[in-house]
Amino acid sequence: MSEKGAVVYADDSVLSASQALAERLAWPLLALPDLSAESPQACFLCYRDGCLKLLDKQTLKKGGLIVEIDPRPGEQHSYPAPKKDLLAQAIGKKTKSLIDATTGWAQDSLALFRMGYEVQCIERSPVMAELIKDGFQRLAQKDWMKNRQLQTPTLMVGxxxxxxxxxxxxxxxIYLDPMFPPKRKQTAATRKSMAILRDILGDDLDRADLFAAAWRATGKRVVVKSPDYAEPLGGKPSESYQGKLLRYDVYLK
Ligand SMILES: C[S@@+](CC[C@H](N)C(=O)[O-])C[C@H]1O[C@@H](n2cnc3c(N)ncnc32)[C@H](O)[C@@H]1O
Structure with missing residues (x-):
């Protein structure tokens, strides 16, 4: 992955932050106007519109993906949001502390955080970790966070x-949502972020080892999010919550 990307900057106001990011990732630093369609990199990181964005060649000039920190469509804006969707049922109402060991775009982590769970995050991709840290910094600035003196979830990189x-x-x-090979063509715009993640990171082929590590480390339960066509990652689950195209398998200790 390290050869696939570059940090780009549009103007001098973000030059020093971009330089520091390029150094942390050992990626080349390029000025946006110098980029051409022939550039060898497949993806780019860029500070734009007050956030860090992941771009591909189509979105270089406009658009891009960020860690979205606002509630998802249909989610309540109150804090703590009610624990009523399938994810919350799988995590359990009595659960207090949880580790999201596959944070990715942090959408599940953040939904759980907004429900009032104590969330710790783990992400192994240094690029995703930069995007997550940027999202958490923006989250810390929200009035509802400041007014309640809430700390953002913590992030461990590795x-x-x-x-x-x-x-x-x-x-x-411990919550797991590793990348599975896709069965169907993913068309919905909301899945684009996952498709890009798969392009740059590949499938998580070590997910069976991840389940074993989670089972050893958890106090009470492991929850695995799977596409509906995938075999349960840890054998027969204690409970399953079936959604439209996905399933949450719950393993109770
Ligand atoms: C499908 S995405 C998770 C999406 C996430 N649930 C969300 O709501 O945005 C999987 C992520 O887990 C990370 N990952 C997979 N296996 C991991 C491991 N063993 N350790 C740390 N991160 C891992 C991948 O790098 C990827 O970013």
Whole structure:
């Protein structure tokens, strides 16, 4: 992945932040006007419109993907939001602390955080980790966070298979949403972020080892989000919550 990307900057106001980002990722730093369709990189990171964006060649000039920090469509804006959707049922109403070991775009982490769970995040892709940190910095600036003196979820960067082995305290729940190979063509615009993630990161082929590490490290339960066509990751689950195209498998200790 490290050869696939570059950091681009549009003007000098974001030059020093862009330089620091390029150094952290060991990616080249390029000026936006110098980029051409022949540039060898497939993806780009760029500070634009007050946030860090992941871009491809189509979205270089406009658009791009960010860690969205606002409630998803249909989600209540109150804090804590009600624990009523399938994800909350799988995580459990009595669960307090949870680790999202596959944070990605942080949409599940943030939905759970808004429901009032104590959320710790793990992400192994340094690029995704930069996007998540940027999202959490924007989250910290929200009035509802400041008024309640809430801290954003914490982020550990590295492979969860190793990091879960070194926890000082077992969380009530470990949540896993690794990348599975797609069965159907993904067309919905909302899935574009996942398609791009798959392009740059590939499938998570070590997901069975991740489940084993989560099972060892959890206090009470492991929850796995799977496409509906995939075999349960940890064998027969204790409970399953079936959605339209996905399933949450719950493994109780
Ligand atoms: C399908 S995405 C998760 C999407 C996320 N649930 C959301 O709501 O945006 C999977 C993510 O998990 C990360 N991941 C997979 N296996 C991991 C591991 N062993 N350790 C840390 N991160 C991992 C991948 O890098 C990827 O960013």
């Amino acid at each position: 492979n969860a298979i190793e990091l879960l082995g070194g926890l000082s305290e077992a969380p009530d729940c």
